Amino acid sequence: MKRSVNIVIALCVAIVLYSGCKKEDYHNNTPVVVVPDKTKLYQLFSSLRGTPQTFTVTAGTYQTVTASGGTKLKFYPNSFKDASGNIITSGTVTLQITEAYKVGAMIANMAVPVSTDGRQLISGGEVKIKATMGGQEVFANKYSTSFKQPATSTQPMELFIGTTDSDSVTTWTPADTTGSGTSAGGGTTLDTSGITTAYYTFDSCNHFNWINCDHFYSCGCTLTDINFDIVDTTFNAYNTAVFVIFPSINSVGNAYPGSGHDFAYNNVPVGTTIDIVCVSVIGTNYYYCHQTGITTAAGLVVNPVMTAQTLSYITAALAAL
Numbered sequence: 635m636k637r638s639v640n641i642v643i644a645l646c647v648a649i650v651l652y653s654g655c656k657k658e659d660y661h662n663n664t665p666v667v668v669v670p671d672k673t674k675l676y677q678l679f680s681s682l683r684g685t686p687q688t689f690t691v692t693a694g695t696y697q698t699v700t701a702s703g704g705t706k707l708k709f710y711p712n713s714f715k716d717a718s719g720n721i722i723t724s725g726t727v728t729l730q731i732t733e734a735y736k737v738g739a740m741i742a743n744m745a746v747p748v749s750t751d752g753r754q755l756i757s758g759g760e761v762k763i764k765a766t767m768g769g770q771e772v773f774a775n776k777y778s779t780s781f782k783q784p785a786t787s788t789q790p791m792e793l794f795i796g797t798t799d800s801d802s803v804t805t806w807t808p809a810d811t812t813g814s815g816t817s818a819g820g821g822t823t824l825d826t827s828g829i830t831t832a833y834y835t836f837d838s839c840n841h842f843n844w845i846n847c848d849h850f851y852s853c854g855c856t857l858t859d860i861n862f863d864i865v866d867t868t869f870n871a872y873n874t875a876v877f878v879i880f881p882s883i884n885s886v887g888n889a890y891p892g893s894g895h896d897f898a899y900n901n902v903p904v905g906t907t908i909d910i911v912c913v914s915v916i917g918t919n920y921y922y923c924h925q926t927g928i929t930t931a932a933g934l935v936v937n938p939v940m941t942a943q944t945l946s947y948i949t950a951a952l953a954a955l
Contacts, residue, residue, distance in 0.1 A: 674873065674915050674916075674917075675872065675873055675874070675875065675914075675915055677915070678913065678914075678915040678920070678945075679742070679743075679744050679875075681945055681949075682741075682742040682743075682913075682945075682948065682949055682952060683732070683742055683743050683744075684732055684734075684739060684742060684743065686730035686731055686732045686762070686764070687701055687702060687730070687731045687732070687733075688728065688729070688730055688731075689701075689728075689729045689731065690726050690727065690728050690729070691709055691726075691727050691729065692724070692725070692726060692727070693713070693714045693722040693723060693724055693725050693726075693727050693767070693772075694711050694722065694723035694724050694725075695709075695711060696708075696709065696710060696711065697709045699729060699731070701731045701733050701761070702733070703733035703735050703759075703782065704733075704735075704781075704782025704831070705731070705733055705759070705761050705779065705780065705781060705782060706778075706779070706780040706782075706833070707729075707731075707763070707777060707778070707779055707780075708777060708778035708779075708780075708837075709777050709778075710776060710777060710778075711723070712775050712776060713774065713775055713776055713777040714727055714765065714767075714772050714773070714774070714775060715772070715773050715774070715775045716770075716772065716773070717770075717771065717773065719773075721775060722767065722772065725767055725768075726767065727765050727766070727767050727772055728765070728766050728767070729763060729764070729765055730762075730763070730764040730765075730766075731761060731762070731763055732761065732762040733759070733760070733761050734759070734760040734761070734762075735759040735760070735781075735782075736884075736955060737877075737879050737881075737884065737885070737886040737955050738951075738952035738953055738954065738955030739760075739952070739953070740757070740760060740886050741877050741886060741911060741913075741952055741955070742949070742952045742953075743760075743762070743804070744798075744803050744804060744888075745760055745762070745796060745803075745804040745844055745846075746803070746804070746877065746885075746886045746887050746888050747760070747806060747846060747848055747885050747886065747887075748805055748806070748887045748888075749794070749805060749806050749807065749850070750797065750805045750806065750807050752900070752901075753850055753851070754850075754851040754880070754883075754885055754887060754901075755794070755806060755846070755848040755849065755850060755851060755885060756789065756848060756849045756850075756851050756883040756884065756885055757846065757847065757848055757883075757884050757885050758781050758783060758787075758789070758791050758834050758847035758848065758849075758884075759781040759782070759783075759834075759846070759847050760796070760844060760845070760846045760847075761779065761781070761844075761845055761846075762796075762843060762844045762845075763842045763843065763845070764842065764843070765842055772842075773842065774839060774840050774841055774842045775840065776838055776839070776840055777839050778835065778836065778837040778838070778839065779793075779835070779836050779839050779845060780833040780834065780835040780836075781833060781834045781835075781847040782831060782832070782833055783832040783833060783834060784832075785832060786832045787832065789849055790849060791834045791847050791848060791849050792808055792809070792847075792848060792849060793808070793809040793836045793839065793845060793846070793847065793848075794806035794807060794808055794809060794845065794846040794847075794848045795807060795808075795809045795841045795843070795844065795845055795846070796843060796844025796845065796846060798844075803888060804844050806844075806846050806848060809836075809839070809840075809841060809845070834847045851880075851883055851885065853903050853906075855903045855904065855905070856903070856904045856905075856932075857900075857901045857902060857903060857904065858901075858902055858903075858904050858930060858931070858932045858933065858934065859898055859899065859900045859901070859902070860878065860889075860898065860899045860902050860908075860930060860934050860935075860936065861892050861894075861895035861897070861898050861934070861935045861936070862876050862889055862892070862895060862896055862897040862898065862899075862910070862912075862935070862936050862937075862938060863895050863896050863935055863936075863937055864896050864912075864937065864938050864939075864940065865937055865939070866940060868916060869896070869912075869914050869916075869921070869940055870896065871890075871891040871896070871897065873914050873915060873916050874896075874912060874913070874914035874921075874940075875888060875889075875912065875913055875914070876888065876889040876896075876897045876899075876910065876911075876912045876938065877889070877910065877911045877912070878899045878902070878908055878909075878910055879908060879909040879910065879911065879955070880906070880908060881907065881908075881909060882906070882907070887899060895935070902930050903930065904930055904931060904932060905929065905930060905931070906929075906930050907927060907928065907929055907930075908928050908930060909924070909925065909926040909927070909928065910923070910924070910925050910928065910936060910938060911923065911924050911952070911955070912924075912938045912940060913948060914940055919942060920942070920943055920944060920945050920947075920948055921940040921941060921942055921943060922940070922941060922943040922947065922948050922951060923938040923939055923940050923941065924951060925938065
């Protein structure tokens with residue numbers, strides 16, 4: 635009898651333990667999938683994002699603003715409108731401008747140049763514009779944007795607008811605009827010191843928030859998928875982000891959880907040179923990895939090695955890319 639009682643007690647304990655490990659939806663008797671919280675990872679990128687530059691302009695007048703990275707914004711008398719679509723003809727508009735011309739800034743702002751259909755983009759620069767008046771959001775009717783370039787170019791750039799998804803990643807779609815982008819070579823100007831500066835200019839932008847000077851990348855070459863396996867299983871898709879940098883086209887993309895691998899990135903040209911950057915936050919600890927000069931090949935698997943770093947180190951490292 636005592637043996638039977640012990641068996642019953644053991645079964646009861648097992649049932650309790652099983653119930654504590656498995657969540658169920660008792661309305662349909664199916665297990666509930668618990669998605670790990672990525673809040674810490676989002677907060678990491680919130681800390682890495684650059685501080686916007688602040689400018690003020692007067693609505694209803696012609697004015698030009700030049701940001702520190704060289705972006706020029708030209709406003710017309712009808713450039714601003716309120717939430718009801720009415721043109722604002724007077725008053726002070728406050729502009730907050732964030733520029734991302736280099737891949738490090740694109741990573742820090744989670745604004746990598748990849749279109750909404752997953753196609754890689756050649757980037758001529760990104761800029762985020764937030765406009766307010768008296769604390770209320772102001773919207774774009776029509777204005778001009780010029781993206782400063784390091785050299786003249788005949789690349790047929792287009793204007794793209796950014797959309798932020800649930801992972802705080804900005805992706806891009808071609809802008810619906812009547813304006814036309816001129817080649818950087820066709821948009822050269824002289825600054826006050828007499829130095830020639832090249833721009834891509836779009837004269838009829840109608841969107842604030844993120845905008846991008848881009849062109850779809852196409853090489854007509856053999857493509858492959860790249861997989862990333864981090865040996866230390868502490869790092870995963872919920873606390874780590876992996877980025878693939880294409881130095882030759884000033885572009886970068888974020889890898890995603892891969893089938894059988896920690897992360898994967900699709901449709902990379904075979905034989906091209908890439909760099910990778912990985913950033914992670916676990917608890918209150920930060921980690922970073924930067925590998926350069928990786929030559930892509932069919933079936934390539936990369937094994938990033940994460941190293942503990944400070945937040946200030948990661949910020950500086952991204953700024954230097």
